[in-house]
Amino acid sequence: MKIQIAAHFNKQTKDSKKELVQFHVKGDDEKKPELNAMTRSVVVLNIDGVEQALTTEFSKSTKDAKKTVLEFIVKGDTSSENSYEFYRKAGSDVVLEIAESQMSIEEFRGDDDEEDREEPREGVRGKVNLDGTIELDDKNQLTIEEIAALEAEAAKQAEGEGGPVIPENKDDLPF
Structure with missing residues (x-):
């Protein structure tokens, strides 16, 4: 499924965990049922006049009395060199093409989730x-x-033998 809508490229934000692009739908395009059908799936975004396409997760679509807002989470491995022309359109009115991707949500998130998993920490576990x-x-x-x-036991034995006694335990360390 592929849909073209008139939109305002409202903003692009990036933090350490994810990159987000947001569009405001213009005119009657906000009433297209295809928008709701593609929400929460992986889509490819194209802007008319820009060669670069972005693979994104169609995160959410929110409507209020004044506007419809579309939010997309960008795939983490998109390089800034490849997306530069796409992001130059931020703040302007664009013709946005949203096309379904063959990628599943699990595949989309898979690579990033592995990086976010923490290795088990070394040390002693407990609670305060x-x-x-x-x-x-x-x-x-x-x-x-x-x-x-x-x-105390080692001190008693040291008095009788003339040196400290190393306790017998499972590890190889002397103390």
Whole structure:
């Protein structure tokens, strides 16, 4: 499905997570049922007179008494060199062509989602209580009392043997 509408290229914004383009539909084009049919799908945007096309997610369409606003999320790998001519039209009236893409939403979002996943962090897991104390989830972590008992035992043995005793445990570290 392909639709052409008269629109005002209202704005283009970009932050660290996504790039958004917004158009205001002009005239009777806002009544076209195809607009609602393509919402929440992947579409290709073309502006009349510009060679560059953008692959986008048709994020939402909102209507009020004065205007209909169309918002599109741009595919993250669109280079600024390729989209320069497209974005030069921002702030002007354009003939916008919206065409359905063969790409699914999952395919569109797939590459970006992998980059956003955090690697598991190293360290000790636990929680901070309201009184400021910390409860550790690591069962291999020694408590303060256990450390004090080991130090006391080591001190007793050191008096008799002339040197500190290294406690026997599972890791290879001496202390």
